[in-house]
Amino acid sequence: MSEQYSKPRQQAEIAFGKTQSQFFARGQALEELDSITAARNEKTARLRQARLAKEAEDNLAAPAKPTPKRVGRH
Numbered sequence: 001m002s003e004q005y006s007k008p009r010q011q012a013e014i015a016f017g018k019t020q021s022q023f024f025a026r027g028q029a030l031e032e033l034d035s036i037t038a039a040r041n042e043k044t045a046r047l048r049q050a051r052l053a054k055e056a057e058d059n060l061a062a063p064a065k066p067t068p069k070r071v072g073r074h
Helices: 007-061
Strands: none
Touching: none
């Protein structure tokens, strides 16, 4: 069905279509940013966990250093 609309109605439909497109494009952009942020946060948490595990492993593997004796003047 092809309906013929008046010129003002056609202009209004075009304007509405543009507004809708912008609205949906904005929503899609926000979703992309949210997914990027979530991925970055997950990676940061994973790297932090790996760093803390390595530091703990290094602390256990390193022998305790004896404190050097101070030689004082008498």
